[in-house]
Each structure stands twice: as C-alpha cells, then as structure tokens.
Amino acid sequence: MSMAAIEERGMVLLGCGKMGSAMLAGWLSGGMSPSAIWVLDPYPSDWLLSTGVHVNDGVPANPAIALIAVKPQMMGDALPSMAALGNASTVFLSIAAGTSISAFETALGTDSPIIRAMPNTPAAIGRGITAIVGNVNATSAHMDMADALLCAVGQVVRLEGEHQIDAVTGVSGSGPAYVFHLIETLAAAGVAEGLPADLAMKLAKATVGGAGQLAEDADEDPSQLRVNVTSPNGTTHAALQVLMDEETGLPPLLRRAVKAAADRGRELGK
Numbered sequence: 001m002s003m004a005a006i007e008e009r010g011m012v013l014l015g016c017g018k019m020g021s022a023m024l025a026g027w028l029s030g031g032m033s034p035s036a037i038w039v040l041d042p043y044p045s046d047w048l049l050s051t052g053v054h055v056n057d058g059v060p061a062n063p064a065i066a067l068i069a070v071k072p073q074m075m076g077d078a079l080p081s082m083a084a085l086g087n088a089s090t091v092f093l094s095i096a097a098g099t100s101i102s103a104f105e106t107a108l109g110t111d112s113p114i115i116r117a118m119p120n121t122p123a124a125i126g127r128g129i130t131a132i133v134g135n136v137n138a139t140s141a142h143m144d145m146a147d148a149l150l151c152a153v154g155q156v157v158r159l160e161g162e163h164q165i166d167a168v169t170g171v172s173g174s175g176p177a178y179v180f181h182l183i184e185t186l187a188a189a190g191v192a193e194g195l196p197a198d199l200a201m202k203l204a205k206a207t208v209g210g211a212g213q214l215a216e217d218a219d220e221d222p223s224q225l226r227v228n229v230t231s232p233n234g235t236t237h238a239a240l241q242v243l244m245d246e247e248t249g250l251p252p253l254l255r256r257a258v259k260a261a262a263d264r265g266r267e268l269g270k
Ligand SMILES: NC(=O)C1=CN([C@@H]2O[C@H](COP(=O)(O)OP(=O)(O)OC[C@H]3O[C@@H](n4cnc5c(N)ncnc54)[C@H](OP(=O)(O)O)[C@@H]3O)[C@@H](O)[C@H]2O)C=CC1
Pocket: 014, 015, 016, 017, 018, 019, 020, 040, 041, 042, 043, 069, 070, 071, 072, 074, 077, 078, 095, 096, 097, 098, 118, 119, 120, 121, 173, 174
C-alpha cells in the first residue's frame, strides 16, 4: 500500500492540535499533497489555514483513512459524529491515549476496521515512532495502509495486542516530554556550574540530539555507548554514580514516571 493510494481517496483528520499538527507537518514536508487532506477542528490555527489542506470543508465520500486526534476527554463529544467521517471501507485510525478499540466499535459499529496508534511529536520532522494495533476487522491491507501513512513521519511498530499500548504510551508517546525535560534540567545544571544560559542550552540540546542519533545508528547497544564515554575513575564515572543509584537515581525515577503515564492511560480508558 502506497501513499499514492491514500492520496487518491483522501484522508480526514479529526482534531488538529499538538499531535495532529505534528503529523500533518511531517506529511506535508514529506511531499503529501495538501489537497488530499481534510481537517476538521473547531478553532483552526493560522498555520493550519496556511497549509492548503481542506479545513472544515466537508469530507470526501470514500476516504482511505479517518484519523482521530482529539483528546480522550473530548471523545464523548466527538464519537457520535465519527461514523459520518467515512464509509465501510474507511479505516478509522485513533491516536488517542486511553480510548479503547471497543469504545470505537460501540460508536462506529463492530464491522468497522479500527486501528489504535500511539505516535509521538518527532513525527513533525519525520523522526516519530508509532505503535499500531488493529481490531479483528483490520485486515493486513488495512494495517499496511496505516503503516504507509505513519511510515511517512517516522518508524512504525506493530503490537501483539491492545494490552501493550498503555506501556508504549508511557515510553514513546509521552517520552519526548521526558527528553525535553532532560534538556531543560541538563542546561540548568550547567548554569549552576557557572555557564551562561545560552551556551548551556546549546550544549544540552546538541548532546541529547547527538547521543540519540548515535544510539540509533551505532552497532553497539546503549549500555556499551555509555561505557565508551566513561573513562576509568573519571568525570562520567562520578556522574553515573549519582544517576545510576538504584534508590535515588534514574532507574527508580523513570520506572515511576513511565508507570504513572501508563496507569493514566489505563485510567483514561475507563
Ligand atoms: N501531544 C502528544 O504528544 C500526543 C498526543 N496523543 C493523542 O493525540 C490526541 C490529541 O492530543 P493533543 O494534540 O496533544 O491535544 P490538543 O488539545 O492539542 O488537540 C486536540 C484538537 O482537537 C480539537 N477538537 C476538540 N474537539 C473536537 C471535535 N469534536 N472535532 C474536531 N476537533 C476537535 C481541539 O480543539 P480545541 O483546542 O479548540 O478544543 C484541538 O485542536 C489525544 O487523544 C492524545 O492522547 C498521542 C500521542 C502523542
């Protein structure tokens, strides 16, 4: 399944806030035709209006994909109108945290192909990662279509089952926020050691960006890459003694943070 096949039938994007616009930016900069995209959003941003996509302009009769990107808390309002976004051959693709496939089946009918996805905001620069899982009506052709759309903004992984999606949300859906906070706090720590704020921020951004890219590209795994930075009894060793402390360091902190996100996803689904 190619992007061309999706562009031919068109796609509908319901909700164009932070995540919807990150994905839209990724599709457009990757060359997707704006005329193939219909966006529905009550308060379209100036950026959205400038993109050339159809905004609040009706929807095509037979869209390939209806992508639902409203907040789970708004889903109650949005669900009843969703069936009108497509027909029997439209794939409904939801990126909402929490809202379960069965909630969509109740609204859209148990015959509809429904795919849950968990993307992340680096999609805006084609560097996202999205996990997908479909209901029983989502055929391999439907999954391939979702794959094609989401591959255009980064990597795609397929889940064994819907039970994995809250943990995925805790790791990669919410994960960019943890990394941005790491950049903020690394820069602040540099300032506390006497650096000017702009220099500290430049060092922190380049370090996180470069280390992330190295972790993606290198043959060695991240633990070996960490060892490669750590000279015997040197500066990194001193820092890692703080960070790797099993009681007060990153392991218990991130364990609690990811659990809190995953638990919140489960809670939103109730
Ligand atoms: N932000 C992220 O990094 C990620 C978000 N998600 C999921 O994406 C979804 C959207 O999140 P996010 O983009 O952060 O939230 P936002 O609030 O930024 O975006 C939601 C958008 O939907 C609009 N909206 C609300 N109700 C309707 C409706 N009935 N019809 C059409 N549009 C509507 C909102 O308009 P208004 O603001 O006027 O209410 C807003 O523009 C959530 O379900 C979230 O779980 C998934 C992965 C990552």
